[in-house]
Amino acid sequence: MLTAVDHVQLAAPPGSEDRLRAYYTDVLGMTEISKPAVLAARGGCWFAAGPVQLHLGVEEGFRPARKAHPGLRVTGIEAYARRLEERGAEVVWDGNLPGHRRFYSEDPVGNRLEFLEPFDPEPHGSRPTS
Structure with a gap:
């Protein structure tokens, strides 16, 4: 039985690790985590933010x-989008997912990333009563 997603693996070209480190740590605010030595020899890098892990x-x-x-869940999506823009990342908003605010961005090697935050379209107290 599946219980959770452990990580998401994205691909990257050889020699791109420094650009990826700058983006995933400085722009997204993730922390680089150590790869096991046998895997580190292959190149690439891993990042985490709380329980979320992205492996490149x-x-x-x-x-x-x-x-x-x-698809990465965030809190404070407006502020998070500003963070990305202030650090030079393009943010493309998409309002086509009901009940969510979301935008897309790309890492420095072109991997597409979706950032989303659910919202209640009818805040409590504004629903009609019977």
Whole structure:
């Protein structure tokens, strides 16, 4: 039985680790976590924020996916979007998911990332009573 997603693996081109570190730590505010030595020899880097882990693995012939992406829950989505923009990342808002505020951005190698925050479209107290 599945109980949780342990991590999401994204691909990256060889030699991109420094750019990825700058983006995932400085822009997104994640922390780099150590890879086991046997895996570190392969290149790439891993990041975490609370229970969320993103692993970036080196892939020869890398091409970023245009549709596939992780969906990352955030709190304070407006402030988080400003954080990304202030650090040079493009933010593209998308209002097509009912009950959510969301935007997309790309890491420095072109991986698409979705950031979303659910909201209650009818705040408590504004619903009609019978």
